[in-house]
Amino acid sequence: MNETIKTIFERASIRAYSSEPLTESELETLAKCALAAPTARNIQTRRFYFITNKVLINEIEREVVNIIYASGDELMIQRTKERNEKVIYDAPLLVVVAVDKSNKYSAVDAGIAVATLSLAAKSMGLDSVILGMPAMAFTGPRREYFKERLGMPKELEFETSIAIGHKAMEKAPHEFDMEHVIFVK
Numbered sequence: 001m002n003e004t005i006k007t008i009f010e011r012a013s014i015r016a017y018s019s020e021p022l023t024e025s026e027l028e029t030l031a032k033c034a035l036a037a038p039t040a041r042n043i044q045t046r047r048f049y050f051i052t053n054k055v056l057i058n059e060i061e062r063e064v065v066n067i068i069y070a071s072g073d074e075l076m077i078q079r080t081k082e083r084n085e086k087v088i089y090d091a092p093l094l095v096v097v098a099v100d101k102s103n104k105y106s107a108v109d110a111g112i113a114v115a116t117l118s119l120a121a122k123s124m125g126l127d128s129v130i131l132g133m134p135a136m137a138f139t140g141p142r143r144e145y146f147k148e149r150l151g152m153p154k155e156l157e158f159e160t161s162i163a164i165g166h167k168a169m170e171k172a173p174h175e176f177d178m179e180h181v182i183f184v185k
Ligand SMILES: Cc1cc2nc3c(=O)[nH]c(=O)nc-3n(C[C@H](O)[C@H](O)[C@H](O)COP(=O)(O)O)c2cc1C
Pocket: 011, 012, 013, 014, 015, 129, 130, 131, 132, 133, 134, 160, 172, 173, 174
């Protein structure tokens, strides 16, 4: 099995990180990997916000938790409590992928970018978890504040995000079912 295939099979979403920050060189490599991901028609209109400011990461997390508590969604509230109100899991890096939603492929482009980042991170001895929940901070009542904090222009919107760091827990990769692949010959 080559190293890339091994990396694909070893990746798992990690929901606890140590306080060890990423190095400048790791950040730069990850930034280049994000940019190397393909986009439909090579349009490259997505933007990556590499957030390492702990205060801001905590603010985003707190906003999401507050929105969940205010929602009355008991299932979400229960899950948030079980996760000790952690949404970003103390990761030292949160990458927000922002897109122009008038491009019909923007969500796919963003998904490919976070998938690329998750595998790049794993291959570098780091771990990650793709995060949809931070969207709440960027679509909720304080969306303008959070967009402004990132310097995100009006025409861009949060699409997805990924937390990356050094793991502080172990987790096995998920199981899968070969029947989900249909070989059409
Ligand atoms: C689009 C997307 C959004 C996700 N959002 C969250 C999230 O907000 N919080 C979280 O803890 N995990 C999130 N996950 C991680 C999934 O729960 C995880 O990938 C899934 O359970 C499979 O586990 P694995 O990544 O370990 O294989 C997300 C994954 C994807 C692909």
